[in-house]
Amino acid sequence: MVQMRPRVSVEQVEEGEELAPKFDEQGLIACITTDAKNGEVLMLGYMNREALEKTIQTGEAHYWSRSRQTLWHKGASSGLVQTVEEMRIDDDQDAVLLRVRVAGSGASCHVGYYSCFYRQVPVGAAHRKGQKLVFIESTKTFDPQDVYGDAPNPTVL
Numbered sequence: 001m002v003q004m005r006p007r008v009s010v011e012q013v014e015e016g017e018e019l020a021p022k023f024d025e026q027g028l029i030a031c032i033t034t035d036a037k038n039g040e041v042l043m044l045g046y047m048n049r050e051a052l053e054k055t056i057q058t059g060e061a062h063y064w065s066r067s068r069q070t071l072w073h074k075g076a077s078s079g080l081v082q083t084v085e086e087m088r089i090d091d092d093q094d095a096v097l098l099r100v101r102v103a104g105s106g107a108s109c110h111v112g113y114y115s116c117f118y119r120q121v122p123v124g125a126a127h128r129k130g131q132k133l134v135f136i137e138s139t140k141t142f143d144p145q146d147v148y149g150d151a152p153n154p155t156v157l
Contacts, residue, residue: 036085042108112140
């Protein structure tokens with residue numbers, strides 16, 4: 001059983017076999033989530049200690065919702081549960097990578113797209129020409145109204 005350990009040395013953190021995550025000032029650690037089938041980035045979320053522990057224990061992705069200030073079991077309300085195929089921790093243990101299978105439509109974005117990264121930002125020459133954001137996903141995977149109904153939108157302005 002993997003347990004989180006206190007951080008005691010650089011060697012332990014970078015080369016050791018102990019999980020010693022570094023949470024930020026708000027008690028959070030960044031988590032990049034990808035599709036286990038094709039490696040596509042689905043989302044960037046955050047985990048607090050409880051979310052990380054629950055993800056390890058259950059094999060299903062849990063996050064800390066910064067907008068709702070609550071633990072969030074991904075898919076609990078939408079059915080789009082993320083089953084963890086693999087979890088990695090980066091070199092200094094301050095970021096997590098999940099490779100997941102997504103239930104249902106396979107989408108992970110509350111807006112209805114497959115990935116939360118459904119727009120491309122123009123850079124370099126395209127930026128200088130004034131190009132706007134480009135939608136790289138042309139259709140939604142599901143209708144958010146059908147899935148979430150009258151639940152409040154988690155996007156905070």
